[in-house]
Amino acid sequence: MVDLHDPESQPEALHPRFDARVFSAGEREALSASGSPHSLRWSFWAAKESAYKVAKKLDAAVRFMPRDFLVRPVAEGWTLVLHETGSFEVRLERTDEWVHAVATLTAANGLSTHRSVTARIEPLEAPGADASRTVRESARAALSSRMDLPPEQVQIEAEQRIPVVLWRNRRLPVDLSLSHHGRFVAWACS
Numbered sequence: 001m002v003d004l005h006d007p008e009s010q011p012e013a014l015h016p017r018f019d020a021r022v023f024s025a026g027e028r029e030a031l032s033a034s035g036s037p038h039s040l041r042w043s044f045w046a047a048k049e050s051a052y053k054v055a056k057k058l059d060a061a062v063r064f065m066p067r068d069f070l071v072r073p074v075a076e077g078w079t080l081v082l083h084e085t086g087s088f089e090v091r092l093e094r095t096d097e098w099v100h101a102v103a104t105l106t107a108a109n110g111l112s113t114h115r116s117v118t119a120r121i122e123p124l125e126a127p128g129a130d131a132s133r134t135v136r137e138s139a140r141a142a143l144s145s146r147m148d149l150p151p152e153q154v155q156i157e158a159e160q161r162i163p164v165v166l167w168r169n170r171r172l173p174v175d176l177s178l179s180h181h182g183r184f185v186a187w188a189c190s
Helices: 020-022 025-033 037-058 130-146
Strands: 070-075 080-081 086-094 098-106 118-123 154-159 162-167 176-181 184-189
Touching: 020 025, 020 037, 020 130, 020 184, 025 070, 037 086, 037 098, 037 176, 098 118, 098 162, 098 184, 118 130, 130 154, 130 162, 130 176, 130 184, 154 184, 162 176
Parallel strands: none
Antiparallel strands: 070 080, 080 086, 086 098, 118 184, 154 162, 176 184
């Protein structure tokens, strides 16, 4: 999740060498050729970060080194991110306000696994609201509704900084990702 209007996302707020540290030569060429470099920059970033979250679940030793995650645009709203841990299919949603990316490990048979992923983007209720608490409450409400359980029975905890879903202190087979930036929170689950 990237809030495109957040002050730290603005081009003038970026360190002069930001693009060189974060993007490959091919990605920087795409940014230079783009009519919308601001939106594309943060789409690339969101895709890399989303793929990292999946890679981290596959291998706890993975570190977020953005240049190691190579973005390969595929089609409008889709991209592929390549990393030594695997190939990640990324669904990108973009508005004038935000960019949101959801990555899944590319299936061995080439079929998309995004069909089983539910995602939601919401604005923070008030400036200065606790984004971490807000996104957990939103995900917990949606998950409890899907499972027909009272929200207070569904817990979202972190195991090695990765969110997990519990019911009666037992881990459920739910893959959950939480994110927030600026004025927005987002979650995705399968």
